[in-house]
Amino acid sequence: MGADFESAPARRPLQRLPDTLISKIAAGEVIERPSSVVKELVENALDAGASRLEVDLTNGGKDLIVVTDDGSGIAGEEAILAVERHATSKIGSFEDLLEVATLGFRGEALSSIAAVSKCELLTAQSPGEGHRLLVEGGKVAIDEPVSRPRGTTVTVESLFYNVPARKQFLKRPATELRHATTVVQGYALARPDVTFVLRHAPDGASPLREVLRAQATGIDSAGRLERIAQLFGPDLANHLIPLPEARRRQGVDGFVGDRETSRGRRQFVFVNGRLLRDRAVLAIYYKAVRDLMKGDPAPALFLFLDVPPESVDVNVHPQKAEVRFRDAAILGRIGSALRKGLEAAKGEEPAPLRELGGPVAPPAWTGAGQVRETGRAVSWRRAGAAGEGHSEEGDPAPEAPAWAAELAARYGGAQPGPAGKLAEVAYRPQPSSPVPLSGKGRESLRLIGQYKGTMILLEGPESLLVVDQHVAHERILYERFRLSLAEQESRSQTLLMPRVLELSVAENAALAECSAGLARCGYSVSSLSGGSAAITAIPAVLPDAEAESLVLRIATRVAGGDELPSEEEALAEYLLTQLAASRACRAAVKMHEALSAEKMESLIGELFACEHPYTCPHGRPVVLELTDRDLERRFKRR
Template sequence: MPIRQLPDTLINQIAAGEVVERPASVVKELVENALDAGARRVDIDLEEGGVRLIRIRDDGGGIAPEELPLAVSRHATSKIASLDDLEAVATLGFRGEALPSIASVSRFSLTSRRLQDEHGASLQVEGGKVGPVVPKPHGIGTTVEVRELFYNVPARRKFLRAERTELGHIEEWLRSLALARPDIELRVSHNGRPSRRYKPDELESLVRLDETLGEDFSRSALRVDHAAAGLRLHGWIARPSYSRASADQQYVYVNGRSVRDRNIAHAVKMAYQDVLFHGRQPAYVLFLELDPTRVDVNVHPAKHEVRFRDTRLVHDFVYRTLHEALAETRAGIVPQDVAAAPFAPRAMGAVPSAWMPTQQSPLGLSVAEAPAAYAALYAPAPDASSGSLAGHASPSMPMMPAHDADGVPPLGFAIAQLHGIYILAENADGLIVVDMHAAHERIGYEKLKQAHDGIGLRAQPLLVPMSLAVAEREADVAEREAATLAALGFDITRSGPQSLSVRSIPALLSNADPEALLRDVLADLREHGESRRVAAARDELLATMACHGAVRANRRLTLPEMNALLREMEITERSGQCNHGRPTWARFSLNEIDRWFLRGR
């Protein structure tokens, strides 16, 4: 078959295959164009899940009548004019492919009016054939109508799902947009009935979180806002106690653009690794801001993905920011009422010094005591009558004096032990219930990590160097990242194009499978620029040790012991969850307890 130039209609339909996956793709492209035009309100009318009709009406700046044919021409756009513009693009759309692609697979009309125009103008596109521009009454802004999507491409249309499914995809994308743009009013109707309205929220309160993700997310959300190295990460992450069975509440935006990025997703996963219950997914809404020239948004036809100039820096920045924020999820810290302080950082600070022990805690192990850390956890438990916790000094700390509501510590003061498992405490607001084993396990685990961090990751030389066959790109990574691997406890040299010689491994993990661990580390370094495989394996071992060393169920504690445990929880990082992600404490307000007994009714 000879080489020939493709007709414009076929070119546009091929592009439509990349840009227009389903009705939700059409809504996305058209609404993004409206926002780029300065719209403050967007009305979205749908019929049959968007298959029969998608009508997008905005109050933006409008399009000049003579430019309407250009708007439906391939690679025609008002958003970029040079390579420099493309490298620093700040608009949501910029390719100039959306309108001609959509118009080529639908019955399409475009009507618009600018502020200076006496009336609107409109044109029709039928299966890619552009009609004349004609006058038409219209308010300021633009209306795009897309009817009978894929009517002329039946092979594509038969792949569309049921009406409810297609509508669900549209609603999910609008939810993502509503989170990113609380200043925009969005009105949605389906089959002639209003179905959703997002009111504009000029004060940038957390109303949009309630509307989109629900009050449960808002109540558990921790505000994140950190800037360094030309990067800024802000938004909300849910406390580990609020987790999901799926990744349905994970939203990431780069310079305002909703994206799916494996690098950021991996960094978030690593940050939650130590606090999330197995198999559960974190929930978050995160906005990453950086110089547009440091990120390439022109890597995916539908603009779903981006490419960072410095992947390692972004990964490390996101991980450390969230890791430190989650470290402040101490027991007793309850998110503030969101209505009281919009956009204010949630209560994640350290426990006031007045509530901290004035001497060494009975559960405490300082970094200087690292050599004794393991022995302390494995020390035999004395009799219950001895008045001390297993493996720790006697809790001789005196009871804290009773305080008024402003002076009571977050977890209050112990009043009883329930079935040898739970500690009951009274604080200023009501009742605190603590799982004493889970809490003590987390405290011991954090102490062990702190102690081991003081020692560092020591290397254990192998009697006989291990030869490892790898792919050439893995050998390249090992050679390039030799210093990083050495810091993790691996002494590795390249012995050939596809082979490595391993002379030492991390001492703490000498009983693990060094070959599998090393391969995983190399894969992480190649993909993300860093690896926490060794730290994760170390932490798993320390978590097991802490679990064995924690106080067991049916162990009777004295009130001083219980109060000592509460005070340790208040000053220990991540003490809101045990090492396996289970909650360590629960809070029941006095009002809630009153409702149990119908008091005041």
């Protein structure tokens, strides 16, 4: 122990850090990537009362970011303060902090941006009477009056040029553009009364191409619905159901989608105009979905909360991505509104506030999964909405159960892979007849039966095994589909008629980011104007409709925050894995589906023949074990 102390480096004396280093450290908490810059500047523009906001990016924002607004501007004598830390006009006392009504309030945005870039600020409160600041690495290089229109333009060049360790962690331009698009889309949803324009150029020599344009509508429910149609297309808007009028008067407004909108991560929560990933609110929504939707994936949600500023604490996250509600009654009102909206979505045709893009399409879902009696057994037939077992989304995947290795040795099958990681697998051919439970390694397993059409119960020599029939079948299908896709990789079939996809602008950016990997999988996808995309070729192994739905799901997942591998080969591998997992989830036997004894035996036999039988493709457990010791302890026999 003494030797360790002797070899320790000499302790440095306490000292004050230089201001430049302090600024870079502070900037690291606020500015992570180009989209962070866009977020801070958009918030400043909205706080300044802008009615029009333009964002121009070059090379995904890695080279250049320009944000222009027509807001109130900054007085010339105050411009120098705007790039200093903790200088703000939005709060002046601790009491102000308790009831913040603006998006920004800490006075860190411009100073943090200027500390890690070459930043130019052009601003004017009155036409012709403007001011210009040029700041490089936190140091003011130019401070002069200029003539310009009312409003503010901030130009950010060479982000992280003086922090190379941060710069090397930036992703491909397509990835950075997708993140920036998601930010602009979020604030465009929050503020339908403001016009938003986003343009992008791959390099300084190329012209800017319009990525997003959303004309101002209104801040009421009708205006919000029209803004959703602008960003996501009229088809989605026509499948949205407004939340109850009574809750709208209590500050809870928004829309819940019908089953046609259950496409992954399309849940948006806004509190006083601020886009959040609020865990408490989303937990309430997902619980309501589980209670009311019988295992269906979560429908789209656009929730707008307008609450007194003093009832919500926005100063709990460095990037203001989360809030804390001081009044628990707000969550109760939210839960009630969401449940009523979901109940309406279950049994009623959507009634949009404004006709968008033609007549409202009726829901395609026609009822719960049906079963067909054939004597004492129930036939193996699936009906109802695809994906009705559990969603591909959900809580983070748990670790593989600690007893899984022992279970594998006892009953056969491979060792469990790491949770959440979709390992390369080899599917063993599906037998032509059911595999009996008495196969090698499973001699001691006896089928007990099925519990509530959901779980298969097995008796082992020293335990009771509970198998989730949906995730078990999902694992079997995943390994089959994964191998099939890998063998057919890059083989495609050209469609006679292109399939046009209606996407949000963020999903369109996500699809563009995936284009090279999708081509390796056999797809040919191209962007169209207005946020749409066209599929002209699909993998030869996939049916047309299924190939289309899988692309939609991938676009939604990536737009929702999935990080993509930067290497093309790794990207193709990721997409193959996602395609197989998504297809397996939709095709697997559903919850509450009665199975005959022969089908259950076949399912269990195929499961134990899998490479990784103890977790589904999303990392959730397939088999749970209750040992004799566990049961005796529950009955207090031990």
